[in-house]
Each structure stands twice: as structure tokens, then as C-alpha cells.
Amino acid sequence: MRRIAPLFGLLAICLLIVLLQFAIGAGIVDEYTVPRPTAIAAALPRLLAEEGILTRFLTTVAETFAAGAAATLVGTGLGAALYRWPLMRRSFEPWVAVLAAAPLVLAYPLFLVLFGRSSSTVVVIAFASALPPVVLQTVAGFSAVRPVLLAVGRSFGLGRAAEFRRVLLPAALPSVFTGLRLALMFGLINVVGVEFLINLGGLGALINDLSERYDLPGTWAAIGFVVLVSVSLFTVLDGGERWLQRRR
Amino acid sequence: MAAILLLGGWQAMALSGLLFRDVVPPLGALAAGLWNVIADPTFWANALITGGELLAAVLIGGMLGVATGLALGASHVLSAAFERWFTWLGPTPKIILFPVLILFCGVGPASKVAMGAVSCFFPLVLSTAAAVRGVDPVLLRVARSFRARPWQTVLKVYLPATVAPLLNGVRLGFGVALIGVLLAETKLSNQGVGFAVMQAYARFDMPRMYGLLIVVVGFAAAVNVALGHAARRAVGATSKKET
Numbered sequence: 116m117r118r119i120a121p122l123f124g125l126l127a128i129c130l131l132i133v134l135l136q137f138a139i140g141a142g143i144v145d146e147y148t149v150p151r152p153t154a155i156a157a158a159l160p161r162l163l164a165e166e167g168i169l170t171r172f173l174t175t176v177a178e179t180f181a182a183g184a185a186a187t188l189v190g191t192g193l194g195a196a197l198y199r200w201p202l203m204r205r206s207f208e209p210w211v212a213v214l215a216a217a218p219l220v221l222a223y224p225l226f227l228v229l230f231g232r233s234s235s236t237v238v239v240i241a242f243a244s245a246l247p248p249v250v251l252q253t254v255a256g257f258s259a260v261r262p263v264l265l266a267v268g269r270s271f272g273l274g275r276a277a278e279f280r281r282v283l284l285p286a287a288l289p290s291v292f293t294g295l296r297l298a299l300m301f302g303l304i305n306v307v308g309v310e311f312l313i314n315l316g317g318l319g320a321l322i323n324d325l326s327e328r329y330d331l332p333g334t335w336a337a338i339g340f341v342v343l344v345s346v347s348l349f350t351v352l353d354g355g356e357r358w359l360q361r362r363r
Numbered sequence: 364m365a366a367i368l369l370l371g372g373w374q375a376m377a378l379s380g381l382l383f384r385d386v387v388p389p390l391g392a393l394a395a396g397l398w399n400v401i402a403d404p405t406f407w408a409n410a411l412i413t414g415g416e417l418l419a420a421v422l423i424g425g426m427l428g429v430a431t432g433l434a435l436g437a438s439h440v441l442s443a444a445f446e447r448w449f450t451w452l453g454p455t456p457k458i459i460l461f462p463v464l465i466l467f468c469g470v471g472p473a474s475k476v477a478m479g480a481v482s483c484f485f486p487l488v489l490s491t492a493a494a495v496r497g498v499d500p501v502l503l504r505v506a507r508s509f510r511a512r513p514w515q516t517v518l519k520v521y522l523p524a525t526v527a528p529l530l531n532g533v534r535l536g537f538g539v540a541l542i543g544v545l546l547a548e549t550k551l552s553n554q555g556v557g558f559a560v561m562q563a564y565a566r567f568d569m570p571r572m573y574g575l576l577i578v579v580v581g582f583a584a585a586v587n588v589a590l591g592h593a594a595r596r597a598v599g600a601t602s603k604k605e606t
Contacts, residue, residue, distance in 0.1 A: 124444030148466045210369070216587040217580040218542040221549070221557070224564035225572060300454050307456040312550055319459060326462030338459050345455040 150332040155339065158332035166321060166333070168340065175306055175317030175344075178234060182241035183302035187295045190246050194253025194294075195279070208254065215247035220305050223312060234316055237309045245301035249294040256290025257283055289359045296352040303345055318344070388570050396570025397577055406559065406575075413544060413556040416472050420479025420540045425533060428484040432491020432532075433517060446492060453485040457539075458546055465551065475547040475555070482543035483536035490532030494525035530594035534587060541583055 132152050138144045139151050162168040197204040197211075223240055230236040260283055268282040284291075310319025318341050325333040370390060388396070400406050435442045435449070461478055468474040502524060506516045522529075548557025556579060563572040 120440050120443035121447065123440075124448065127444065128448070148463075206368075213580070213584040213587075216538055217583050218538070218545055220542060221545050221560065221579060222576050224549075224560060225569075225576070227564070228567075228569070304454065304456040308458040308546065311456075311458055311461070312546060319456070322459045322462065331466075334462055338463070341459055342452065342455050346451045349451070349454055 147331070150335060154332040155335045158330075158336040159340075162321075162333060162336055162340070166325070166337075168318075168321065168337070171317045171321050172340075172344065173317075174234070175303075175310065175319070178238050178241065178306045178310075178317065179299060179302045182238045182245060182306060183295070183299040185238075185242050186245035186249050186298040186302065187291075189242075190249025190294060190298065191253050191291055193246075194250045195257065195283075197250065197254050198257040204254065208251075211247050211250050215251055219244045219247075220308060223309055227313065232313060232315055236313070237306055237316060240309050241302045241305040244305045245298040248297045248301060252290060252294040252297055253287075256287040256293070259290065260286040289356070292356055292359050296349075296356055299348065299352060303348060307341060307345075388573070392570045393573055393577075396568075396572075396574035398574075399571060400574035400578060406556075406578075409554060409556050409559045410578075412472065412554050413548065416475045416544050416555065417479060417541060419476045420544055421483055421533070421537055423476065424480030424483030424540060425487055425536055427480070428487025428532075428536065429491050429529070431484075432488045433495055433521060435488065436492040436495025437521070442492065449485060449488050449492075453489055457482045457485075457543060458550075461547055461550060464547075470551060472555075475544050475552065478547040479540035479544040483540035486535040486539060487532045490528055490535065491525070494528035494532070495521055497528065498524045527594045527597040530590055530597060534590040534594065537586055537590065538583065541579075545579070 135144065135149070136152050139146050139149060197208060220240060222243075223236075226236050226240050226243075230239055264282050264286055265278070268278045273281060306317070307319040310316045311323050312319075314320050314323045318337065322334060322337045322341070325337055431449075435446050457478070460481060461474070464474045464477045464481070468477045498521060502520050503516070506520045511519065545555075545557040545560075548555040549561050550557075552558045556575065560572060560575050563569075563575060
């Protein structure tokens, strides 16, 4: 039973979609709030041909990776610095934790003032939201390195830099990768969110456009597309993380 | 110490003239902005609306999330069939559902509640399911040997044994629900804190905007710390009971 359960789940969801189709056909569900699933599927080629969904997809991906890569680099660096100097860690880590819990994306009007209504605003907000979790993750990762490894390094007479490169970094690599995953996750959520809110650039703006034109099948299809994009990104990242942890 | 350093750096930046004075106001202007926000009765009216929306969102999304999570965690078959869908949908950006939620719930507060509830739902499903699976099987066997009914098992075994991870789930869910409600308010509304932020932006009243943001961040941090503290105390209580 447990082996075929995933198949059963998939079937149940397909059945739900078919039921929805008939419910709309029978007028039980209002067609003007939920379009027929077939109409949503039929809208996809139109999004490809007329709305340039692929270029928008590339814009969103580029912004996400720019923000995610920057947050990983800066966040790992800051995290390493906080780990290296305990005084700094004691004084700043609580503040980073506050920022990680804060709804930073709400400050988007502020960033609009600073950077104008441009792609860089989107990237900067996504970067700012992704940075605190990456810093926390990195500090936790370095702190979790087994003390034995550090002792071995010291007995070989490694200096600070060599200890960092030869012992700390390899041992903390999986958690650095977890930081990367967090950065891309927060990056994508915030990029799409801000695009939607300020109606600029990639997939988020496309959804806003389509809904303002009351193009419901298009809106639903675009939402489905975004879900598909984020699911595939996270699946790849999850796989990468498991692979790294197995290699340990 | 760190706070003084940060504030000093900010003041230096504000007075240096490197950045626009309006965008990085000196500390005095910030404090005045914060005071204006706190002393302003319309802010509290807005805060009350947003608070109500947030509470409704966390209650609705949270209860549905916990119920779904209990079902997934308690049944291997359900978990194998459906849990991956929740894991996949969990980290997708939820705000894109807002136009659809407006259609379902109208442009009023209901659509903001729905936005927050949808955001809050997924972290709670996943953390509840994980928490339920973490329950000591011995406790379940005891319940079965006492012939507890399913609802008794839920109330007397699952809920007490999972208080700490559940509180942590609520902490996560609260954070994303707050973001969901506030962003929905900035997008389309005529009341609430999100709306007040957009108004300050439209008037280019930067000190006021900073004041609003400081209040929101302070509120989020306070709730976060309180729930985290409660979760740690719950961990302490259960582990003491077991020894």
C-alpha cells in the first residue's frame, strides 16, 4: 500500500481536477472565478506566444540568482566573521535574528525611493531578505564543526587561514550549501512577490498584468507556471543538498 | 554596545550628505517620526484592523494547518500520498494568489485574511506532521492499551506531546502570515498598516515610513521572541515530566 500511495495521491488530485471541470460545467462553481481546467491549459500556448512568458521567466531567474548568489557570498562571509570573533557574534547575532524574523519585504517602498522602480530594486530587496537567514545558518554551521577536527588541525600547527581553508570550510560545506538553498528560496519568493507588487519585470508582473486585464485562464495558468518553476528549483536544490550530505 | 555602534554609523551616514537627507534621515527626525506614529490615533485604528486580520488569518490558517498536519502525521498512507504536495507548495511565493483571493473574497479585509491564512497554512501542516511523527511510540501504545478513542488520542497524547514543535510552527506561520497580510494591504486596500505605509510613500514622508516600519519590525520581533521562549519552556516542561 505504501509503495502505491504516491500514485494514489496523484490520481486523487487528477480526479479533483476532473470533478472541478464538471462542477464548473454544471454551474456549481462559478466560471468567472475559477475557469475550467481545460481553459487554463488552453491559455498556456497563448502565454508562450503573446505574453513572452519565457523572457519573463529568464528575467525572474536572473534576478533570483543575482540576489541568491550575492546573499550567499556576503552571508557566508559575515557568518564566518561572526564565528571568528565571538565578541562580534555576541553583540550582533541577536540583531541578525531580529532581522531574519522581520517582514523586511514590507520596506519595499523605501527601496523604491532608494533605487528607483527598476530591476535593481527587486534584486536588492530579495538580497536583503535572504541575507539574515544565510548569516544565521552559516554561524550555526561553523559552530557545529566537530571540535576534534579543529584539534587535529591545531596539532598539525595550522594557522588561522589554513585552519579555515583546510578544516572549517570543508566540514561546514553542507551547511554553506543549505545557506545557498535558503538564499535562493527567499530570493525567489521575494523576487516574484516584489515583481507582483510593483508590477515590473518578470513572472510576478505577468500575473499582475493578466489579473488586471481580468484574463482569468491566463492568470491561473501563469500561477501554475510559477508554482512549477519554484517546485523544480527546490527539487534540484534538495537533491543537491542530500547528495552533499551523503558524501560526508 | 552593538546598538550604539549601529546608531552612530547611521547618524554619521545621515549627516555626511553622501546619501539624500530625505532617504536616510538623522536620528532626531527618525525619533520624531516614530513618536508621530505612536501618538497618532489613526495609526492605532489601522493597527487594530491589521491586528484583527492577522489574528483571523493565524486562527483559520493555523487550525486548518494543524488538522491537516495531524492527519498526515498520523497516517503513513496519507503522508505517502499527499505530503510531498505540501512540501512542494510550501516554499512557493504565496502573494501571486492574491488576485485570485480578491475574486473569492472581495477587496475588503476578507481577502487579506485569506492571504495570511494561505501563507500560515503550509508551515503549520509541515511542522505539525513532523511533530506528530516525532511522538514517542510508547505513548501511543499506552493510549491504545487504554482503548482511547481517536479524538482522545489527539487531545491527550498528540497535542501535549507536540506543544513545543507546534509553538515553533506557529512562530514560523505567524511570520509569513504577517508578511502576507501586510503585503496584501500595500497592494490593494484603504485601511490597515500596509495601507498607511503606502500613504507615507505616496507623500514621501520618510520619517513616518521609517516609524511605521520600526513599529512593525518591533512587533514581529517581540511575538517571535515570545513564541520562541514559550516553545523552549514547553520543551523544558515535557523533558522534566519524562525524567
